Amino acid sequence: MLQELTDAYGFIFEEKLLQEISETGVLKSAREGEIIMDIGNYITSMPLLLEGAIKILREDKEGNELLLYFLERGDTCALTLSCCLGQTKSEIRAVAEKDTQYIMVPIAKIEEWTTRFKSWRNFVFESYQSRLSEMLETIDTLAFMNMDQRLLRYIQDKAKINQSQELQVTHQQIAYDLNTSRVVISRLLKKLELEGKILLQRNHLVVYDL
């Protein structure tokens, strides 16, 4: 575990901290599509992403979903962190976007390391910062952009996260992530295809140029 940990976090954490993380953390893995953490769960540890990607979703009482943002290697979820320190239930759902490896660090250590390691303190602050700014971006897209622009952004983000111009996804799945209906997504995707920006296939979508 120490090796993978060093690969992903070696350039920000000192030796001693990496050591302690690998001693107290629990290595976990999740298959693509697996729910790593769900709304209402009590949270007693925070994740450090080693490999793969996780998508963070919000849900309302009627069961409508909305994709908030993706996490990648080297990220942690500030919302989870926040829940952790506040000892409250999870406000979000985390689903593995690809097969994923991560370390769960128990809550007790988080506070302790905050006082002992400057690099950890910085990491925590930077996590809050990047998550806040991702939330701001999410708000921007919701408040200022139409569905066609939101869809474009979604496709770009997803291609980036999966490091591929070919996305394995159904229209219905996109509709869930953007909290709209399948018909709307089909309509807009078809428009994008006519504009020569993408190619549509069953369960599959190729990004040409955006």
Next chain:
Amino acid sequence: MLQELTDAYGFIFEEKLLQEISETGVLKSAREGEIIMDIGNYITSMPLLLEGAIKILREDKEGNELLLYFLERGDTCALTLSCCLGQTKSEIRAVAEKDTQYIMVPIAKIEEWTTRFKSWRNFVFESYQSRLSEMLETIDTLAFMNMDQRLLRYIQDKAKINQSQELQVTHQQIAYDLNTSRVVISRLLKKLELEGKILLQRNHLVVYDL
């Protein structure tokens, strides 16, 4: 200054910290409507709210605005804090909702106190936490609610912040805060009035029951 500071923060900060804040912080005040911090400003200190209320706005390139949330006595702005620690420009605009008093604390102290005072560390974490959860709520309203529900929430929030059932506000101002048009707001407000929930007057709005 120490007196006002103790009134607002005495129950969370220890004596020594209150002392240091009052020594290094700068007491400021802003009139209702005054811009306290604007998008693109460099931030070198963070605010601690003593009295009044501040509204935090987001703006896109076309100049469209959106109200993110309000700050009250005892609050600080985690977005500012985040900018501060990251040494970046402000992503948001802060406008005095009422006449407001606050203390600006220089960036250098923020990190220092984080290591020296547990109460400060908790305060910073709790600020991040409450701001994250307010951002989540903002996202919820944008993603899951129609304009009529958003308007209702806005009126409720504003009544709460101003501790009054009578709001001094024009339809146009509401439209700016919710990033929609004046006509839409007039339409929906009229509907609320017909439902007996509010009373409309020029520059003025009375909340009966929501």
Next chain:
DNA sequence: TCAAGTCTGTAACTTTTGTTACTGCCAGGT
């Protein structure tokens, strides 16, 4: 008291988004 500016109400229309319904297509299992 009159003029100018601001605010609200409303109508008529457009655009965007959401809904319902139906079609054909494809893949996997029997």
Next chain:
DNA sequence: ACCTGGCAGTAACAAAAGTTACAGACTTGA
């Protein structure tokens, strides 16, 4: 080869939100 279920395309319509235009009311100040 056939059946079944999931997926995508499309039409037709409904609802929500945005736009344009205009009228009347109030407010302020000359």
